Amino acid sequence: xxxxxxxxxxxxxxxxxxxxxxxxxxxxxxxxxxxxxxxxxxxxxxxxxxxxxxxxxxxxxxxxxxxxxxxxxxxxxxxxxxxxxxxxxxxxxxxxxxxxxxxxxxxxxxxxxxxxxxxxxxxxxxxxxxxxxxxxxxxxxxxxxxxxxxxxxxxxxxxxxxxxxxxxxxxxxxxxxxxxxxxxxxxxxxxxxxxxxxxxxxxxxxxxxxxxxxxxxxxxxxxxxxxxxxxxxxxxxxxxxxxxxxxxxxxxxxxxxxxxxxxxxxxxxxxxxxxxxxxxxxxxxxxxxxxxxxxxxxxxxxxxxxxxxxxxxxxxxxxxxxxxxxxxxxxxxxxxxxxxxxxxxxxxxxxxxxxxxxxxxxxxxxxxxxxxxxxxxxxxxxxxxxxxxxxxxxxxxxxxxxxxxxxxxxxxxxxxxxxxxxxxxxxxxxxxxxxxxxxxxxxxxxxxxxxxxxxxxxxxxxxxxxxxxxxxxxxxxxxxxxxxxxxxxxxxxxxxxxxxxxxxxxxxxxxxxxxxxxxxxxxxxxxxxxxxxxxxxxxxxxxx
Numbered sequence: 189x190x191x192x193x194x195x196x197x198x199x200x201x202x203x204x205x206x207x208x209x210x211x212x213x214x215x216x217x218x219x220x221x222x223x224x225x226x227x228x229x230x231x232x233x234x235x236x237x238x239x240x241x242x243x244x245x246x247x248x249x250x251x252x253x254x255x256x257x258x259x260x261x262x263x264x265x266x267x268x269x270x271x272x273x274x275x276x277x278x279x280x281x282x283x284x285x286x287x288x289x290x291x292x293x294x295x296x297x298x299x300x301x302x303x304x305x306x307x308x309x310x311x312x313x314x315x316x317x318x319x320x321x322x323x324x325x326x327x328x329x330x331x332x333x334x335x336x337x338x339x340x341x342x343x344x345x346x347x348x349x350x351x352x353x354x355x356x357x358x359x360x361x362x363x364x365x366x367x368x369x370x371x372x373x374x375x376x377x378x379x380x381x382x383x384x385x386x387x388x389x390x391x392x393x394x395x396x397x398x399x400x401x402x403x404x405x406x407x408x409x410x411x412x413x414x415x416x417x418x419x420x421x422x423x424x425x426x427x428x429x430x431x432x433x434x435x436x437x438x439x440x441x442x443x444x445x446x447x448x449x450x451x452x453x454x455x456x457x458x459x460x461x462x463x464x465x466x467x468x469x470x471x472x473x474x475x476x477x478x479x480x481x482x483x484x485x486x487x488x489x490x491x492x493x494x495x496x497x498x499x500x501x502x503x504x505x506x507x508x509x510x511x512x513x514x515x516x517x518x519x520x521x522x523x524x525x526x527x528x529x530x531x532x533x534x535x536x537x538x539x540x541x542x543x544x545x546x547x548x549x550x551x552x553x554x555x556x557x558x559x560x561x562x563x564x565x566x567x568x569x570x571x572x573x574x575x576x577x578x579x580x581x582x583x584x585x586x587x588x589x590x591x592x593x594x595x596x597x598x599x600x601x602x603x604x605x606x607x608x609x610x611x612x613x614x615x616x617x618x619x620x621x622x623x624x625x626x627x628x629x630x631x632x633x634x635x636x637x638x639x640x641x642x643x644x645x646x647x648x649x650x651x652x653x654x655x656x657x658x659x660x661x662x663x664x665x666x667x668x669x670x671x672x673x674x675x676x677x678x679x680x681x682x683x684x685x686x687x688x689x690x691x692x693x694x695x696x697x698x699x700x701x702x703x704x705x706x707x708x709x710x711x712x713x714x715x716x717x718x719x720x721x722x723x724x725x726x727x728x729x730x731x732x
Contacts, residue, residue: 190259191319194245195266200316202238205231206273207312209280210374214305216287217367228284235277242270262319265388269315272377272384276308279370279377286367300344304371307337311378318385327389331382337375344368432492443492445477452486454617455479459488461595461616468592469524472613493612495605499638502599502652503645513604514652518659520611525624525663528592535586536623536675538682539578539708545686546575549701552689556701571685571701574708581712582678585719587623588669595619597627598634625672628660629679636730637687639696650730657726674711674722680729681707703729 191199209231246263311333318326348365352358387393432443448455465473478489496505501513550557560570569577594601595618603612632653640646657676664672685704691697707729714722 191262191266192245192249195242195249195263198238198241198245199266199270199319202235202242202270202273203312203316205235205238206277206280207309209235209277210305210308210312213280213283214302214309216284217301217305225284228281232277232281235274239270239274243267261388265319265384268384269319269381272381273312273315275377276312276374279374283367283370286363286370301367301371304337304340304344304368304375307333307340308371308374308378311375311381315381315385318382319388322389324386324389327382327385330385331379334375334379334382337372337378341368341372341375433489446474446490446492447487448490449485449487452481452484455486455488458615458617461619462490464592464619465613465616468528472520472524472611473616474612474614490614493603493605493614494607495603495610495612497600498602498604499599501604502635502649503638503640507648509606510648510652512606512609514655516604516609516611517602518656521627522659522663525591528621529667530590530621532590532621533586533588534590534621534623535582536626536679537582538626538629538675538678539575539582542682542685542704543575543579545689546572549685549689552692553694553697553701556688571705574705574712577712578678578681578708581716584716585671585675585678587625587671587675589667590621591624593619593622593624593627595622595626597630599631599638623675623679624660624663625675625679628656629676629683631656632730633680633683633687633700636684637691637696637700639691639693653730654726657724657730670720671722673724674714674719677707677711677722677724680704680724681711 190196209228212227212231246267249263250260311330314326314330317323318330345365345368348361348368352361383394431447433445433447434443448458459476459479462473462476466475474493475491476488477491478487480487498513498517502510505513556571558570560573561568594613594616596615601613601615603614604610605612635649635653638649640649660676661672663669681704684700684707688697688700691700707724710725711722
């Protein structure tokens with residue numbers, strides 16, 4: 189990777205000028221000479237101009253670059269670095285103005301700022317080499333500078349807070365605290381620069397905590413830090429980042445492992461879910477290669493599973509492959525249900541689940557929240573009223589047995605390897621013993637909510653939902669599950685309504701919410717003594 193001269197030269201001048209400005213600030217604080225504030229104003233204006241030139245050059249290059257090109261990452265890093273250097277320059281100007289307000293009598297230990305500014309200068313001096321050599325080790329040194337500056341800043345802060353207690357020289361002490369805070373912000377800018385260089389090297393935006401987590405997680409993969417290649421794969425709705433880790437000599441779209449980071453309690457649940465699957469039904473879940481905690485965050489390194497997600501196959505592969513995948517999925521599900529089935533009855537409480545998540549759907553689609561109304565002699569209850577009735581209605585319904593379910597059975601959490609003809613599951617943090625209808629209904633609605641307008645492809649998607657339904661219905665008949673249909677209607681109603689919080693397309697969201705209401709109305713219209721006769725209107729709901 190290399191930068192064109194239009195970026196490289198201006199970045200060199202910007203680094204030099206910013207370092208010079210920090211040096212000038214250090215001299216001002218140490219020697220306290222009479223000075224003209226215009227010097228700092230002029231320098232700040234110059235650095236701002238250099239930053240603008242770098243941004244313009246990078247933007248013009250990015251307009252013609254492929255997103256996956258390594259140079260693209262370098263140009264983006266250069267933009268961010270230029271912004272952070274200009275931020276340091278502005279902070280220098282701000283400090284100089286603060287000093288100016290103190291006049292010439294600086295007896296409040298302004299020389300104690302010198303060690304902090306020396307660290308800032310040291311960090312700035314490492315930037316050019318770290319960027320040119322794509323050196324993560326030098327970038328890490330820049331990042332560690334921020335930690336040292338922060339430690340010294342906190343000591344100064346405690347000293348100034350203590351000095352304020354006698355209530356003498358308060359104006360000067362408060363000004364000194366502002367100056368110290370600005371220098372601490374320079375350290376934050378250096379940390380941001382460090383992360384920009386590391387992100388350019390790895391191929392994915394990472395912060396320092398993530399980088400250390402990745403390093404700790406992959407130490408057993410026998411790959412040097414500088415050889416790591418990271419590709420962002422997905423961002424879960426819960427906020428976790430999923431990345432593929434590979435080495436330069438690997439095949440395209442092949443990874444050494446999958447790295448996932450996020451909130452500690454969620455990743456802990458996922459690890460426990462995977463381990464439970466290994467005990468209950470070995471071979472279906474990926475192996476956990478590493479689990480690392482860091483504060484309130486955690487990271488998982490997971491075995492990379494060959495194959496494609498069900499969603500990729502459904503949308504991009506020929507009909508024969510879709511049929512093959514669906515057949516293996518159906519066989520796998522029936523086998524899992526049979527192997528994990530217990531005699532303990534269980535209630536999924538679909539309507540209570542919906543009630544707990546309905547406000548989130550209303551936040552995205554406030555037009556769905558309506559009051560009870562009346563048209564002539566016809567009373568039309570609101571969705572909330574119907575839901576409250578359905579919560580009570582569902583209390584008498586239970587699955588006659590429980591099985592171990594996936595818990596988040598969306599299309600992108602199912603992987604099929606055609607070479608091995610094997611199904612695998614991922615994202616297992618919600619796995620538990622529950623009503624199998626939960627997975628069935630989530631899978632069916634996961635198909636429906638795909639935002640595909642092509643009529644032929646849409647017909648294929650709806651057919652997959654109906655075929656999967658028939659498989660589950662046949663299993664219910666064989667196992668004597670007589671309330672499968674009415675529980676499925678409630679499960680579908682739950683998934684249709686709650687999924688609208690992820691859908692911004694108003695037409696699709698409205699169709700899903702209307703289907704939820706329709707299903708709830710159908711259930712409530714059923715005599716509780718005749719629930720075994722209920723038939724879910726699958727054909728009418730899953731129609732193109």
